[in-house]
Amino acid sequence: MKPLASLLALVGVCTTASTALAAQPEVDSGTTAWMLTSTALVLLMIPGLAMFYGGLVRTKNVLGTMMHSFTAMAIIGVLWVVCGYAMAFGETIGGYVGWDPEKVMLSGIDQTIMEGGIPEYVFAMFQGKFAIITPALIAGAFAERVQFRGYCVFIALWSLVIYNPLAHIVWGGGFLTGDAIDFAGGTVIHISAGVAGLVAALYLGARRGYPRVAMHPNSLVMTMIGAGLLWVGWFGFNAGSSVESGLKTGQALAMTQIAAAAGALTWICLEGLLHKKATSLGLVSGILAGLVAITPAAGDVLPGGALVLGILGSLFSYLGIVMKNRLGYDDTLDVFGIHGVAGIIGAIGLTFFLRDVPEAGLTTQLGHQTAGVVVAMLASAIGTLVLLLLVDKTVGLKLDERRELAGLDHSLHGEHGYGLLNPN
Numbered sequence: 001m002k003p004l005a006s007l008l009a010l011v012g013v014c015t016t017a018s019t020a021l022a023a024q025p026e027v028d029s030g031t032t033a034w035m036l037t038s039t040a041l042v043l044l045m046i047p048g049l050a051m052f053y054g055g056l057v058r059t060k061n062v063l064g065t066m067m068h069s070f071t072a073m074a075i076i077g078v079l080w081v082v083c084g085y086a087m088a089f090g091e092t093i094g095g096y097v098g099w100d101p102e103k104v105m106l107s108g109i110d111q112t113i114m115e116g117g118i119p120e121y122v123f124a125m126f127q128g129k130f131a132i133i134t135p136a137l138i139a140g141a142f143a144e145r146v147q148f149r150g151y152c153v154f155i156a157l158w159s160l161v162i163y164n165p166l167a168h169i170v171w172g173g174g175f176l177t178g179d180a181i182d183f184a185g186g187t188v189i190h191i192s193a194g195v196a197g198l199v200a201a202l203y204l205g206a207r208r209g210y211p212r213v214a215m216h217p218n219s220l221v222m223t224m225i226g227a228g229l230l231w232v233g234w235f236g237f238n239a240g241s242s243v244e245s246g247l248k249t250g251q252a253l254a255m256t257q258i259a260a261a262a263g264a265l266t267w268i269c270l271e272g273l274l275h276k277k278a279t280s281l282g283l284v285s286g287i288l289a290g291l292v293a294i295t296p297a298a299g300d301v302l303p304g305g306a307l308v309l310g311i312l313g314s315l316f317s318y319l320g321i322v323m324k325n326r327l328g329y330d331d332t333l334d335v336f337g338i339h340g341v342a343g344i345i346g347a348i349g350l351t352f353f354l355r356d357v358p359e360a361g362l363t364t365q366l367g368h369q370t371a372g373v374v375v376a377m378l379a380s381a382i383g384t385l386v387l388l389l390l391v392d393k394t395v396g397l398k399l400d401e402r403r404e405l406a407g408l409d410h411s412l413h414g415e416h417g418y419g420l421l422n423p424n
Contacts, residue, residue: 028117034245035122041236042129046073046136048229052284053140054417055222056333061144062218062417064408068139068151072132075152076159080128081106087164088127088172095175097165116243126240127167134163134189140333141197144215145207145404148412150397154387158196162383166192166376180372181354181365183252184241186296186346187372192380194340197331199384204398206330208405218417220280227284231260234291238298251355252298255306256291259298262310263290263342270318285338289317292342297350305353312349313342347373 050069057065076084083104090100102108103124112120135155168174170182182188207215217223239253267286268278293313294306301309320337331337351366358365391397403411410416 024111025113025115025117027113027119028245031116031243031245032118032122034249035118035126035240035243038236038240039122039126039129041233042126042133042240043073043233045230045233045237046070046129046133048226048233049133049136051222051226052230053143053226053333055219055224055226056217056281057143058215058407059218059418060407060409060416062409063415064148064412065139065143067148067408067413068143069136071148071152072136072139072155075156076132076135077128079156079159080124080131084131084159084164085124085127087160088131088167089124090168090172092168092173096169098168098172098174118243123243126243130185130189130237131159131163131167134185134193135159137189137193137335137339138196138200141201141331141335142204143332144408145204145332145399147396147399148408150391150395153395154391154397157387157391158384161387162192162196162380163188166379169375170372176368176372176375179368180347181300181350181369182296182347182372183299184238184295186292186343187376190292190295190339190343191347191373191376194336194338194343195377195380196384197335198329198340199381200388201329201331201336203385203388203392206328207332208401210330211325211328217281224280224284227287231287231291234260234295238295242299248299255294255298255301255303258303258306259290259294259310259313260287261290262307263287263293263314266290266311266314267318270315285317285321285334286314288338289314289342292317292339293346293349296343296347297353300355301350301353302355305350308353309346309349313345316345317341344373 046069050066053069054062054066085106086100086103087098090098090103092098100108106121106124109120109124114120114123135158138155138158139151165174167188170176170180170188180187209215234256235253238256239249242248242252264283264286267282267289271278271282290310290313293309294301297305297309317334317338320341321334324331324334324337348366348369351362351369354362354365388397399408399411
């Protein structure tokens with residue numbers, strides 16, 4: 001009887017293993033290929049952002065400014081693997097943050113295929129690029145005046161304390177998941193980064209000499225190339241957020257293109273009407289405003305809605321920058337004026353252009369969208385202020401006058417972006 005029992009036990013084990021294997025989704029090679037491409041496109045946006053920001057600052061700060069974006073790739077890239085993914089997409093804890101020991105160090109996903117047919121590694125890396133670019137966006141608000149070590153500590157803490165919980169709340173199973181629509185990060189990324197940038201700019205104060213001293217961009221050519229890379233990368237940013245390779249992907253990609261073009265055209269038309277000339281800086285600002293505005297809505301609105309959101313995002317961002325200049329605060333590269341303002345326009349405005357009316361009705365959906373915006377703004381504003389105080393009082397954040405006047409490149413990195421050219 002013992003050999004028979006052993007045989008039956010072996011058959012049972014094999015049957016269980018076969019059932020488990022059958023339950024595992026098969027890899028969809030088409031979807032996986034698209035998600036791999038999207039991941040690379042979103043990563044391309046970070047050097048694009050570095051060029052966009054780097055071209056807008058003075059010559060003596062070009063490398064230091066670009067370092068902010070590239071350093072985020074290193075710091076957040078490691079933190080995301082260690083615990084960020086587990087915090088954003090683990091089992092919910094009270095609806096505010098996630099945690100899953102199997103996602104810590106990505107230790108339990110080595111053989112996991114998700115329902116859409118992609119390896120979980122791919123999804124984790126795709127989301128990791130979003131986690132990297134968000135704090136890199138903030139850096140534009142305090143460009144030319146922060147300590148490098150302070151910046152490194154700040155973005156590490158900001159990612160852990162603000163980004164990861166907010167990503168969980170909206171996308172990962174938290175209390176707004178399934179209610180507030182944020183297709184690709186208008187709320188989680190752009191509003192949170194824009195508000196953080198505004199708080200940081202107000203806390204740190206203006207650059208020495210601002211606005212009395214002219215602070216011209218060192219290379220608008222570099223900025224335009226950076227904007228082009230951002231536009232290309234945004235197709236992965238938005239269309240990749242469908243986490244499929246099908247109809248929704250095509251819809252999101254088309255709406256992204258439409259809104260970006262509408263935003264760019266709106267801005268240069270405004271400049272033409274008001275100042276009788278269109279500028280390269282205005283053109284790229286309009287591109288970004290349109291892209292930001294469509295980000296939360298890309299998979300859920302029709303072309304007419306994409307056009308309107310691109311126009312409104314650009315219009316209100318333009319007005320936001322005009323207001324900044326009148327109020328006199330120094331958001332160096334207009335992080336709040338573009339990302340914060342256009343993000344709010346897109347997150348709330350999408351309600352009126354949805355392809356499919358939600359069962360709960362538009363009024364309820366508008367409430368969900370407003371709740372998402374308010375949560376992102378409050379979490380980012382309060383959390384950023386606390387972190388700024390903590391970092392500034394410990395490792396230091398604001399540059400002293402001597403180093404700021406010398407420039408980030410020489411005083412913090414011992415280099416010059418343009419060799420023997422005058423660093424001023």
